[in-house]
Amino acid sequence: MTGSEELRPSIDIHSHLVPGVDDGAATVEDVLEGLGRLTGEGVSTLVTTPHLDGSLTLLPRPFEERMSQIDEAFARARKSVEGSFPELSFHRANEVALDHPEPDLSDPRMRLSPSGGILVEWPRLRVPPGSPQVLERLGEQGIPLVLAHPERYRLGESAMDRMEAWREAGAIFQVNYGSLVGAFGPDARRRSLNLLARGWVDLLASDFHGRPRLPLHIAEARDTVLSGGRDEGDGMEAWIRLTRTNPQRILDGELPLAVPPLGNGGTLWSRFTSLFR
Numbered sequence: 001m002t003g004s005e006e007l008r009p010s011i012d013i014h015s016h017l018v019p020g021v022d023d024g025a026a027t028v029e030d031v032l033e034g035l036g037r038l039t040g041e042g043v044s045t046l047v048t049t050p051h052l053d054g055s056l057t058l059l060p061r062p063f064e065e066r067m068s069q070i071d072e073a074f075a076r077a078r079k080s081v082e083g084s085f086p087e088l089s090f091h092r093a094n095e096v097a098l099d100h101p102e103p104d105l106s107d108p109r110m111r112l113s114p115s116g117g118i119l120v121e122w123p124r125l126r127v128p129p130g131s132p133q134v135l136e137r138l139g140e141q142g143i144p145l146v147l148a149h150p151e152r153y154r155l156g157e158s159a160m161d162r163m164e165a166w167r168e169a170g171a172i173f174q175v176n177y178g179s180l181v182g183a184f185g186p187d188a189r190r191r192s193l194n195l196l197a198r199g200w201v202d203l204l205a206s207d208f209h210g211r212p213r214l215p216l217h218i219a220e221a222r223d224t225v226l227s228g229g230r231d232e233g234d235g236m237e238a239w240i241r242l243t244r245t246n247p248q249r250i251l252d253g254e255l256p257l258a259v260p261p262l263g264n265g266g267t268l269w270s271r272f273t274s275l276f277r
């Protein structure tokens with residue numbers, strides 16, 4: 001592997017590239033356009049994750065209808081994807097909104113791989129009461145829970161305390177590339193840098209919504225991570241864990257490896273502290 005290949009992410013476990021089933025890609029053409037750019041950034045394995053309300057899993061017939069709709073749209077897209085990107089490993093799972101405290105997570109199609117974890121989010125960026133207990137109870141089922149973009153929820157002053165409680169409940173944190181560079185606003189940026197500085201980010205993903213010309217922000221996020229280490233080696237080690245090692249471990253049903261805290265004297269720390277001035 002050359003130095004520049006190491007800098008490229010290879011596994012992306014959060015995106016909305018099943019056409020016409022959620023607020024992501026509308027058409028197969030949009031999927032192909034997005035995949036052209038993602039593979040151009042070095043992504044070689046992509047698990048796409050259409051939205052699914054957890055409450056639906058408790059209603060057998062509507063749940064089955066929704067899953068069949070996603071299955072069919074994915075199968076259609078996959079044919080074109082295999083033709084255009086034969087090297088890409090392209091799969092589907094779901095991003096499950098925890099709009100009910102006890103969804104049924106037993107359907108294997110929701111998982112990021114046959115033995116992998118499940119990507120979950122709080123519904124409509126609002127955190128329900130008792131959120132750590134929800135994560136803890138679901139975690140008792142033995143499936144690793146990857147919490148999508150913890151930096152983006154409306155948490156107010158106590159944001160970091162709430163996030164600490166989620167981590168103690170066993171949640172694995174997936175931060176969006178775009179958050180690190182301000183694409184989701186200053187609060188999400190500040191929190192994502194704070195999470196990196198604490199070593200609380202387990203992996204990065206695009207959460208790409210499949211719209212032509214919507215930026216991916218992968219290259220800028222890479223610069224942020226690489227410049228955040230005490231030395232070049234630290235930043236590189238963190239980048240590889242965040243974009244390769246830990247996503248692969250999630251797919252293998254293993255827990256992520258610790259990511260070195262960034263920002264101890266590097267330029268990331270200067271940027272992070274400058275946000276409070």
Ligand SMILES: [Fe+2]
Pocket residue numbers: 014015016095148207
């Ligand atoms: Fe998403």
